[in-house]
Amino acid sequence: MISSKQRAYLRSLANTITPIFQLGKNGIEEAFLRQLEEALEAREIIKITVLENSGYTAKEAINEICESIGCEGVQAIGNKIVIYKASQKNPRIVLP
Numbered sequence: 001m002i003s004s005k006q007r008a009y010l011r012s013l014a015n016t017i018t019p020i021f022q023l024g025k026n027g028i029e030e031a032f033l034r035q036l037e038e039a040l041e042a043r044e045i046i047k048i049t050v051l052e053n054s055g056y057t058a059k060e061a062i063n064e065i066c067e068s069i070g071c072e073g074v075q076a077i078g079n080k081i082v083i084y085k086a087s088q089k090n091p092r093i094v095l096p
Contacts, residue, residue, distance in 0.1 A: 002072050002084070006095045010045060010074045013093070014082040019049040027054060028064055037069050040085040044093045050079045 002010070020039060026032070039046050050061045058076040062083065066073045071085035086093070 002095065007074055009096050010072075010084050010093075011082070013045055014047055014074060017045070017047050019047040019080060021046065021048045023048055023050045023054045023056060023061055025051075025053045025055075027056070028061065028068070033065070033068050036065065036071075036083070037085075040069075040071060040083070041087050041089065044087050044091070045074070045082065045084045048081050048083070050081060052079070 021032075021036065023032070036046070036048075048061070048065075050056055050058050054061070056064070058079055058081050062073040062076045062081040065071065065081075065083060069085070071083045074082040074084050076082075084093075
């Protein structure tokens with residue numbers, strides 16, 4: 001669990017990154033979750049666009065993703081979500 005100060009720091013980092021995944025009509029399935037885990041291991045923080053045809057709101061998507069892969073939901077605004085998980089092999093982000 002991250003504190004509000006750490007969450008604010010992660011939100012500031014997420015401002016400059018572009019979404020690298022789109023959650024579409026296939027929804028949240030195993031292959032998508034596996035790709036997210038690999039990306040989180042490499043980048044630690046990622047932004048995802050939730051498309052309208054996915055059947056999820058941003059808050060529903062972030063809750064299900066975080067529950068499935070054990071990451072932290074940083075932000076869900078509009079149709080964009082930001083998730084964070086510290087890398088096991090090569091942590092780069094140092095939380096305050």
